[in-house]
Amino acid sequence: MLALTRKVGERIVIGDDIVVTVAGVKGDNIRITVDAPKEIKIYRGEIYDAIVAENLQAAVSNDLSGLNLLKGLNKK
Incomplete structure (x- = not known):
């Protein structure tokens, strides 16, 4: 992490094409x-955190009812 002190009007340049003033x-x-x-x-930190949490929640299925269909698949 880089911590900088800047005054009003001063800039920080990130890469070749991002300028924070x-x-x-x-x-x-x-x-x-x-x-x-x-x-x-570009997101505010709290918005980005909410997006990440929502994506994680969407990736985890709460509906386990379909798992009962898998019980008999491995029987010989």
């Missing part, structure tokens, strides 16, 4: 702008 500071809040190509998805 400190737009303002008001109390405990920092306003930033992110300039990146449209194909790069």
Whole structure:
């Protein structure tokens, strides 16, 4: 992890095409702008975490009723 101190108007450049700029500071809040190509998805951390959790939940099936059909498959 890289931790940097920036002042309002100063930038951080990531790779060749992502620029993060400190737009303002008001109390405990920092306003930033992110300039990146449209194909790069940008999410707030809590939204990204919710998407990951939802995807994990969707990948786990809660319906186990179909497993009873598998019981007789291995019998000779």
